[in-house]
Amino acid sequence: MSFLTYKNPSLVEAASVIRDALEKHMLIVVFGNCRVDYEGRASSTLEWGNRLVIIKTDGSVLVHRPIGYEPVNWQPPGCIFHVEVLDGELKVRATRLHPRETLNIFFGEVIHIMVSSLTDTGEFSLYVSELDIKKAILTMPSLVEEGFKPISAEKELGESGFVDVLGEDSRGNLVVVEIKRVSVGKDAVFQLERYVKALERRVNRPIRGILVAPEIQKEAQLLAAHRKFEFKPISLKRCYEVLKLEKTKKLSDFMV
Amino acid sequence: MSFLTYKNPSLVEAASVIRDALEKHMLIVVFGNCRVDYEGRASSTLEWGNRLVIIKTDGSVLVHRPIGYEPVNWQPPGCIFHVEVLDGELKVRATRLHPRETLNIFFGEVIHIMVSSLTDTGEFSLYVSELDIKKAILTMPSLVEEGFKPISAEKELGESGFVDVLGEDSRGNLVVVEIKRVSVGKDAVFQLERYVKALERRVNRPIRGILVAPEIQKEAQLLAAHRKFEFKPISLKRCYEVLKLEKTKKLSDFMV
DNA sequence: ACGTCGATCTCGAAC
DNA sequence: GTTCGAGGTCGACGT
Structure with a gap:
């Protein structure tokens, strides 16, 4: 892994370093005095000041x-650069x-440049996402309620969007489940209402709506x-454990 | 503005530099090999790799x-730090x-540290926000349609939320205006529908719904x-010009 | 390519 | 403090 720093380079030196690093797709960190303007979905200007500029x-x-x-x-990945x-x-x-969007950074003074061709292969894992909650419910439907049986996940309901989980309760009622990873807000209730109403227009039997979330x-x-x-209410930790158990189980199936 | 860099410091040196910089509320940029774990609203682990760590x-x-x-x-502003x-x-x-959330960064090797007590007073201005569009409409109601007269902005409508702009058209109909800065999606239509329906329950006269956005x-x-x-359809540039004109006008009023 | 939805969203404003 | 909506949202996934 190469790693180089330049302290107080001239603007011409800085330009050369940055151009070279861009060509080699290196990570570039520039600290200096600059102004910035942006033109695209919106427009913005930023007056002179000391900032940290990172080009990935x-x-x-x-x-x-x-x-x-x-x-x-900022600028999302995939930019074309020009340095002068x-x-x-x-x-x-x-x-x-x-x-089409353009970001222009004008440096009046470059204080420090760091360039590096770093490698980073370390795996990132996040434990419980909203999808994980759904998976956990499909794995262990009793997380919703005793006797709950999932019929399908993400059922399309025309203009009303998707149902998180559709199922039946122990008495044969249709159950629409709306999942939120953190907290059920107004939106989730309105969304569930749309799903339930859309379903009521299609089938002629009792429909229950259940909101599942930590709070x-x-x-x-x-x-x-x-x-x-x-x-x-559902516990993220519980979901995580259900999924981990399932993973271990599948793994042991494979081992046997 | 102070500015210091440290190349390949020992872990003990690095700890001392970071502790000192934290105390002085300086900007800290560390480049090194690290693993990271996070525990809070969710949980995550990140295995060893070379990364750029910024403490603001x-x-x-x-x-x-x-x-x-x-x-x-990451961790949002306002953290308490401990370095060892x-x-x-x-x-x-x-x-x-x-x-309550905790982020732990474990460095196995620190390649480079940069600390600085930088100042950045440069003003940032974004040209056209959704609020600006509303202001532009209130300033020049004809942006919605010829003869449109705003009655109030952000009218509370119970559980249905707020109306962007409420007004009357030239024939005395009530007009509910829903503004989007970029593009009208399904949500905006559903939202407008809620507003219009909520209003229909309260008043007994014709109500029109108008969606205003660039697309x-x-x-x-x-x-x-x-x-x-x-x-x-509305042009962001047009809104920007309307607002700029208004600003100039107010300024000239003040001058006279 | 476009549309939809989630995010450790973040951020700000209003109540 | 909480709640709510906006974001140049970004990013992922599905059509």
């Missing part, structure tokens, strides 16, 4: 101020097609109660 | 891989309360037509 190996760009999680300006020194400023242009917001609770929807 | 002056943390716009792990060298690893812990999605167009809602 996939052609994405981040302009970070000293505060805030989010970059003040013009009127005493180092201009880095990152252009994206579809949609529900107060207002959503009222809206749900008003529509006779039920709320079933 | 407001206590936010970003862990960036060589590709992707988004950080692989343990079992041959430099551990940086960033804890957040509300919700409309095909499916949304059908849904809108089915509900007799109209779509009024």
